[in-house]
Amino acid sequence: MFDLLHHLYENTGISHIDWRMLVMWLVVAGLLYLAVYRKFEPLLLIPIAFGALLANLPTEGIVEGMEFAGQHHPMKEDGTGGLFYYIFQGIHLELFPPIIFLGVGALTDFGPLIANPKTFLLGAAAQFGVFGVFIAAAFMKYIGIEYSLQECGAISIIGGADGPTSIFLANKLAPHLIGAIAVSAYSYMALVPVIQPPIMRALTSVKERGIRMRSLRRVSKLEKLVFAVLIMMLCIILVPAASPLLFMLFLGNFMRECGVVDRLSKSAQNEIINIVTIFLGASVGITMDGTYFLTPQTLGILALGVLAFALATASGIWMAKLLNLVSKNKINPLIGSAGVSAVPMAARVSQVEGQKADPGNFLLMHAMGPNVAGVIGTALVAGFFMTVFG
Amino acid sequence: MFDLLHHLYENTGISHIDWRMLVMWLVVAGLLYLAVYRKFEPLLLIPIAFGALLANLPTEGIVEGMEFAGQHHPMKEDGTGGLFYYIFQGIHLELFPPIIFLGVGALTDFGPLIANPKTFLLGAAAQFGVFGVFIAAAFMKYIGIEYSLQECGAISIIGGADGPTSIFLANKLAPHLIGAIAVSAYSYMALVPVIQPPIMRALTSVKERGIRMRSLRRVSKLEKLVFAVLIMMLCIILVPAASPLLFMLFLGNFMRECGVVDRLSKSAQNEIINIVTIFLGASVGITMDGTYFLTPQTLGILALGVLAFALATASGIWMAKLLNLVSKNKINPLIGSAGVSAVPMAARVSQVEGQKADPGNFLLMHAMGPNVAGVIGTALVAGFFMTVFG
Amino acid sequence: MFDLLHHLYENTGISHIDWRMLVMWLVVAGLLYLAVYRKFEPLLLIPIAFGALLANLPTEGIVEGMEFAGQHHPMKEDGTGGLFYYIFQGIHLELFPPIIFLGVGALTDFGPLIANPKTFLLGAAAQFGVFGVFIAAAFMKYIGIEYSLQECGAISIIGGADGPTSIFLANKLAPHLIGAIAVSAYSYMALVPVIQPPIMRALTSVKERGIRMRSLRRVSKLEKLVFAVLIMMLCIILVPAASPLLFMLFLGNFMRECGVVDRLSKSAQNEIINIVTIFLGASVGITMDGTYFLTPQTLGILALGVLAFALATASGIWMAKLLNLVSKNKINPLIGSAGVSAVPMAARVSQVEGQKADPGNFLLMHAMGPNVAGVIGTALVAGFFMTVFG
């Protein structure tokens, strides 16, 4: 019977707790606080935080069979894996991000972008946030934090402010960084209303912020359908590596706009995206094992993330000012910052800042154009990185 | 850096586009037009069309690991498959069609069939559409299009006018034809209001079309439950190969009728069937690779499909007339055509044609009997083919 | 052609029917009657009964590749498994029970337990039902029914009155008994209003039954969130083997209580739990192959199950009386029986019995405390058994 007791004690996890776990518990508490009380992207951060908590507890039947961060957890004795070995396949096999994009497509109205195609360029400019940080990440070696070029690519995509795309690319180029990259991306997306306004005000004059834009023309159903099909085809032909994301995005959008498959479109907008979000979030969290998470590399990612958002914001604004030099219909540069994606937070920030300059100015719909263009742009950048480094 | 540019160019898909893809794009445009503007079974045709479009674009991360039409796409470098390698498992492992049948069962009211069991025979007669086309397909070799007997079986099931059953059987007997068979089945199901009426009018006299049928007795809950269980048992005992489809159909129906598991029944009718429909449709489409789709075989399938529908319609009507020779309670032969399945379109056609002959005649409920009998009948025929050729 | 007919006949299942199947059909009819007309846990019993019916019919394409009860069904010729080979993976890989617990957590209000933590001890006491029956099962060998210690563990967990936990543990310790254990657990859970009251009345005096308890304090959102996180951490640290169940339970509960992810919480409460329930139930049923089910062992499980429920009920009541010896705030011993779990039936029984003694007494909320404590307790017991025997 002492054997039994000894066996029982050895199987409690008390002896397996180390200081890194304790630190991670505090990180989790912080994430939960931000998610619940500061409403930082709670749909993702709550599952992520719970996954991270689980990763830093002495569990059984959870991570068996998983392989991350150089650590291989062996399978269970009966040859099966732990619970998250199976759930994580959704990320490992790159199923979850495209499925989330199906829902995002079904939730997105491309009307404002179609009505004002110039805003594609604002979404393009904002991708400089990604490339600028790519350089910055590569230069981090001079302050002692070295990233491979693959890692630089995975990290820099944080500047695209698009969760599923970041996870998709990170799984390809730097799977051990998925947790840090996803947390960084979602946290800064939630911080968009804090990060962007000072930059927006610094780079624009009061007069520019007061520009009123021509109201957008109505876009017919057929035009939206043609747009979805043609843009999907073009994107896939030019950047085949982005196929899974962009195919699903535009399939979802076509279902939304065609008006004859409402039951499918509603399922994509609700059941499908909700179910996948829970499992995606928890899977991302499970990679945040303290042993590997608490490194200078991870802190570096947090620093680079905020830089990426700032750069993307600035370059969107600069592009808007550049376009105003050559274009008759003036663009309010405040909508340039919406090119960062972070749908729809960034567009709302444009609206709020615009109304501060002129309370009668409604920029929201105009800002939705670069906002959704940024989603497409970032998916293409991910495809570019996968082509170059994959 | 030129290396990089060269690499980038080689990875765009521009060089991979060939004329067959262009033709398939037109086919896709046609399917989308029919689905959205002519409302041809859009729930299936839109996902199918998008899948077919994707199959005819130069993609990455989509078809890796798939094997269809004699072409084997190798796995990705990291040993994982493309997005549709995994989604397509739902068809390859024969999971999607039975799950769709769970939903169909939960959506089907067998009451009219129970109240008038003779209509089982109309559903049986309509299966002649399948067998007649089986012969026709076998004889196509004399005009230069040769099908194996397996292929004949898979093609002829189009006459059963039942999408999931067609896909189920095609996956077993002729996986390379899944796309053509599914498109043919769904398109003709949508065309039922065009194909059937001339045949119905040609084969019946005005007097026959005016027959008013005795109104159906009410069927109690218990009777519906007993029916579901007993018919399921009989079907499985007599045609074990049809077990997966018929088990799910009657499980769904039992959940619907028992009245104590509404939350399960509603999930089967909505979430489950919607989610699976999207992925089933897109998976079917992905097999429509132009290289293999644009063959005389495929065109032959389209021709045989319409013949199958016509034959099924006619044989249902003949059987009704035959039954009237021996039966006291006359059957309006217009409901015979509903035996083709195509629930509930065919039943609605019976109703419309009946009212043209006599505006006070309501055949809809009577036509629902052969209509749902046709679903069971076609599943049994599929089981028969699987037994003989599987 | 005679070959064809012969082949066809051999492939009907008529020749495969034996008497054990017939007996199982009666068992299925009994289960369906109880589920539909006596409303015995129909959400689980209907899918289970259909699965059991299928297991006792001569099928094709259903059980290929499955291995249960010492019988190995070979794969299909094309190397794929039958429909339930894949669906059953949800149990075999231990995915369904944790996912069900996600929904259960999202449906559970731990408020009453937090407001009156002493009721944790009632939930603990009720676990004696499990351990008492463990001994009883081990002693069954003296009346000729021998169970291994693993089997004893799996059987005794029936006393925990918690379906998913029973299935989870049975899959680990005695997969061949899953069907009998699940049916026993769900049936007796449904019978709680029959089994418990006589025991409750026998063990309490009228005066005890009339005890009115202090009304429960309100529990704030933050407190519920802190409870969910801390209790989850403690449980996992102390009983790591119960991680999958308890992680999911408290993740679901956190999503429910935090109030910022309603769409996820509703998905967990509805879509996710409904979909999994159908497939879980049918998978459990499919193991009830007559050849292996109709043994003295199975009958023994039914007998032990009712004993387990009775013991759990009694020990919960005794613990309440014990607590009253040392505590100032008296506990009505009628809520002790709710420690058996069987949420919320057992709590309702407490309420009903309490009102029989004193119509103005409302015990329902008080009984919810031990009721949900019993869920946690049983998961911990399952973890204990897995640690000792796994």
Added chain:
Amino acid sequence: MIHSISVLAQLAGDASAGPKPGGVVIVGFLFVVIVLALLASVTSAIGAWFTKQAAKNAAQAAAAAKSTAEAFSQSASAGSASSAATEDSATGDKTDTETDDSALMAVIAAAVHTVIGDRPHRVVSIRSSGPGWAQEGRRQIFSSHRVR
């Protein structure tokens, strides 16, 4: 069944070298027709039994409903109870013909009458409480808040 098919099957000629299209079609179509005819007969048999039972039960139910209603509420006009019962059988699909359900409905109708009195009313829908754990759990939690 198999024998009668085999006679017809002769027409399709020799099948020694694997199945021939003609044979497959004849055997297959007959097979399907015969199986569905069998299903039709079984369904007819079930139907005949139920029709007989339903007639018997309906008579019993009407009687039971009337007496129960009177027993429960002397003041309730028997008319309202029996009209509820009538409506029951008219509503169709959703109600089964079991005696106890009809009786239950009459009881409820009578009870409603007692409470509401002579003002015009109609029992529109009676829903049995779903017994599922989850649904149940939630409903209990909600209703318990009112209880407290």
Added chain:
Amino acid sequence: MIHSISVLAQLAGDASAGPKPGGVVIVGFLFVVIVLALLASVTSAIGAWFTKQAAKNAAQAAAAAKSTAEAFSQSASAGSASSAATEDSATGDKTDTETDDSALMAVIAAAVHTVIGDRPHRVVSIRSSGPGWAQEGRRQIFSSHRVR
């Protein structure tokens, strides 16, 4: 496109030893900007075509709506029909500009007018019957109960 990038790419220097950060950034950013510019042009072209078509169709639709409405219901005030048509084009998103849909709407408006007469009314919503098998099936079953 590839050529013009390659000219700029020279600036990033030699890349013989695998991709260099500088090269990746210049090529990558230009690539993305050019692709999105291309998408912008395509979208503009689509938009230009549709704007022209929409103008043409709107004129045709108005005319068609008016004549059809008059043809169907002499007694119906043409006003109500054309106001329905106006509302149609105002409602935006949900309606496509196809002539036959507008005409259909005018027909329905006229028919409604014939039935309802002069009492004030307004066609609030016309929903095309969802053609899905499942939705359809259920709707049919429900509506059939009324038919019977």
Added chain:
Amino acid sequence: MIHSISVLAQLAGDASAGPKPGGVVIVGFLFVVIVLALLASVTSAIGAWFTKQAAKNAAQAAAAAKSTAEAFSQSASAGSASSAATEDSATGDKTDTETDDSALMAVIAAAVHTVIGDRPHRVVSIRSSGPGWAQEGRRQIFSSHRVR
């Protein structure tokens, strides 16, 4: 904890040859009871802390609510604001006791009063805007149509 179990475990005798039923039962049941007792103590501790905090916060919140309400709307009767705050605490489960939420509610109540004036009104429900990307996205799109 482990030590105290081990003392009791002696009663179950020698377990050198794998676990014995008796040993398993004694160790197991004690283990479960002790773990749940531990959970009970932790929960009690949490509860004690929160009860103390809640009392403190409630007092602060009431004060804060009153002053904020007065600050915002001189004309609003302080009564309506404090009644809203009362209702808040009565509604239970859904509201947390945080000061800023109560204050926010008072602010909203005051603002509503300013707009609606003296006509009788009641803040029935205040829902924080769900912050999820998707929900948010859709809501934005819808509301933007009105904005335009």
